[in-house]
Amino acid sequence: MQPPENQGIRIKGVTHRFRADERLIVEAISLDVREGEFVSIVGPSGCGKSTLLRMVAGLLKPSEGEIVVGCGSERSPAGARIGFVFQQAALLPWRTAWQNLVLPFELGPTDVRQGIPSESQIFEVIRRVGLRREDVHKRPRELSGGMRMRLSLARAILQNPAILLLDEPLAAVDDILRVQLQEDLAGLHFERRLTSMLVTHHLHEAIFLSDRVIVLSGSPGRQLGELRVDEPHPRRSEFRRSEAFFRLTNELSSILQDGGAER
Amino acid sequence: MTFVRLYLRQWVAPILFFAGFLFLWESMIRIFEIPRVVLPSPAAIGSALIRMRHELVLGLMRTLSASMSGLFASTTIGILTACVFSQSRLIRVTLYPYAVLLQTIPIVAIAPIILVSLGRGFFSIALIACLICLFPVITNTTTGLMQVDPELLDLFRLYRATRWQVLTRLQIPTAMPYLISGIRIAAGASIVGAIVGEFFVGSSQPGLGAIIQQKDTFTLPDLYAAVFVSALLGTSMFGVISVLGEFVLRRWFGMSLIQQK
Structure with missing residues (x-):
C-alpha cells in the first residue's frame, strides 16, 4: 500500500x-x-x-x-x-506537571529519543494550552480536571507531533x-x-x-x-x-x- | 508534619483502652485474690519490668537487630522476586505456588532445621525472621506492580518505553503504597520470626525469645514482662514503618496510606 x-x-x-x-x-x-x-x-x-x-x-x-x-x-x-491525549489524561500522580511534560523525552531506546525541549519552549506550550507558569510545580491531584486535560494536551503537542x-x-x-x-x-x-x-x-x-x-x-x-x-x-x-x-x-x-x- | 500528628491521634484511644484494661485487671486480681502463679497482676509485671530492665533491654537489642536484618533481607529479596514475577505471567504462574508454600510451612518446624544446618547464631535467627517476612513483601509488591493504570501503560508503549523504563518509572512507583503496606506487615512478623528463632537457640546471648523460653510458672511476672516487651517491640516496628512509609510516600510520590483507609 x-x-x-x-x-x-x-x-x-x-x-x-x-x-x-x-x-x-x-x-x-x-x-x-x-x-x-x-x-x-x-x-x-x-x-x-x-x-x-x-x-x-x-x-x-x-x-x-x-x-x-x-x-x-x-x-x-x-x-x-504521534501525540495522544487519553480520556483520563494519563498523568503520573507522583510527578509534578513539569516532570509529566518531559516524561516522553525520557522514554524509548536512547538512539530514538528526542532531546528535551528548552525551558522557553515548554513554557510557551504551557501558555498555549492555558496553564500558568506556577502550575508546573503542582502534582496532578492539585490540578482541576480541566487543568489536567490541558496538561495532557500540552504533553502531546510538546512532542511536536505530526x-x-x-x-x-x-x-x-x-x-x-x-x-x-x-x-x-x-x-x-x-x-x-x-x-x-x-x-x-x-x-x-x-x-x-x-x-x-x-x-x-x-x-x-x-x-x-x-x-x-x-x-x-x-x-x-x-x-x-x-x-x-x-x-x-x-x-x-x-x-x-x-x-x-x-x- | 501533619501525618505524624494524625498517627499519634490514632494511638490515643488504644492507649486509653489499654490503661482501662490494666486497671480492670489489677482490680480483678485484688478483688478475687487470684494467685500469682495463675495470673500475675500488672503491678507485679511492672516491678518485674523494672527489675529485669538491663536483661530486657539487652534482649530487645539482640531481637531487634536480628529482626531488622531479617526484614531488610526479606524486603530486598521480596522486591527483586516481585519484579521478576511482574515481568512474565509464566514465571508468576510457575513460581507463585512456592511463595505460598513458604508461607504455609510452620515457622516453628523450619526453625530447628535452620539452626541445625546453619548453627545457633545470629545469622540463623535473622534468616528465620527473613523467611517469615518474605511472603507479605512478595505478594504485596507483586500486586502493586500489576496494578498499573492501563492508560499509563499505553502512554509508555506509545513512547516506546523499554521494559526497564516501564518497571522503574511506572510499575515501581505505582507499587509503592503496596510495598510499604507489605513491609509494615512484615515488620511485626519479623519480631515473631526472631523470637521463634531465639526460642531454639538458647541462652548464650539471649534475645527476648530466649528470655521468654527460660521463664516458668515460678517466674510468671518475668515471663509476662518479656512478652510485654516483645509485643511493644512489634507494635513499635509497625508504627515506625508506618510513619516512615507515609513520609516517603508523601515526600516523593505524592501519595498517602492514610487517605486510602
Whole structure:
C-alpha cells in the first residue's frame, strides 16, 4: 500500500477481533485522513471508536487490513510522531506537571529519543494550552480536571507531533469547561494544522471541531456514513449558534438513526 | 508534619483502652485474690519490668537487630522476586505456588532445621525472621506492580518505553503504597520470626525469645514482662514503618496510606 501523502493517515479494510473470544470490535473500516485534516469518529458506546484510535497509534494491531500513518510502513504507524491525549489524561500522580511534560523525552531506546525541549519552549506550550507558569510545580491531584486535560494536551503537542489523536479527552469535564476546551482545541488546530483524529460521543463537539465526521454503527463498529463540515477554521463560538450548525447536527443525527445506531 | 500528628491521634484511644484494661485487671486480681502463679497482676509485671530492665533491654537489642536484618533481607529479596514475577505471567504462574508454600510451612518446624544446618547464631535467627517476612513483601509488591493504570501503560508503549523504563518509572512507583503496606506487615512478623528463632537457640546471648523460653510458672511476672516487651517491640516496628512509609510516600510520590483507609 502506498503511504499517505506526507503526514496523513490511511486506514484500509481494518477489522479488529478480541483475541480471547474472536468477537468483532470493528469491521472493514476504510478511511483516509489528509494531512492537516481534523476528523472525528462518533458512534454509540462499544462501537470500537477507541479501538480504532488505538490501532492508529500502534497500541493495537489490526486483525485484518492495514494502517499507514505518515510515512510509516504497514502496521507500523509510529513512522510519524504521534501525540495522544487519553480520556483520563494519563498523568503520573507522583510527578509534578513539569516532570509529566518531559516524561516522553525520557522514554524509548536512547538512539530514538528526542532531546528535551528548552525551558522557553515548554513554557510557551504551557501558555498555549492555558496553564500558568506556577502550575508546573503542582502534582496532578492539585490540578482541576480541566487543568489536567490541558496538561495532557500540552504533553502531546510538546512532542511536536505530526498527528494528534484524541480519545474522548473532554468526556470527564463539565459542560461549561467542555465548550471552552473545544474552542481552545479549535484554535490550536488552526495554528498548527495537525492531522487530528478525535473520538467522541458528543455530536456537537464533533461538528464544531471537525472537517469530517465519520459515523460508526453499534457493535461491531461499521462505517455508516460521513458528514463534511465546510465551515472555515478557526471555528468560533458563533458557529455553534449558526443555522448551519443546527442543520449539520440534524444531518448527523439522521445518519446515526438511519444506520440503526443509537446515541 | 501533619501525618505524624494524625498517627499519634490514632494511638490515643488504644492507649486509653489499654490503661482501662490494666486497671480492670489489677482490680480483678485484688478483688478475687487470684494467685500469682495463675495470673500475675500488672503491678507485679511492672516491678518485674523494672527489675529485669538491663536483661530486657539487652534482649530487645539482640531481637531487634536480628529482626531488622531479617526484614531488610526479606524486603530486598521480596522486591527483586516481585519484579521478576511482574515481568512474565509464566514465571508468576510457575513460581507463585512456592511463595505460598513458604508461607504455609510452620515457622516453628523450619526453625530447628535452620539452626541445625546453619548453627545457633545470629545469622540463623535473622534468616528465620527473613523467611517469615518474605511472603507479605512478595505478594504485596507483586500486586502493586500489576496494578498499573492501563492508560499509563499505553502512554509508555506509545513512547516506546523499554521494559526497564516501564518497571522503574511506572510499575515501581505505582507499587509503592503496596510495598510499604507489605513491609509494615512484615515488620511485626519479623519480631515473631526472631523470637521463634531465639526460642531454639538458647541462652548464650539471649534475645527476648530466649528470655521468654527460660521463664516458668515460678517466674510468671518475668515471663509476662518479656512478652510485654516483645509485643511493644512489634507494635513499635509497625508504627515506625508506618510513619516512615507515609513520609516517603508523601515526600516523593505524592501519595498517602492514610487517605486510602
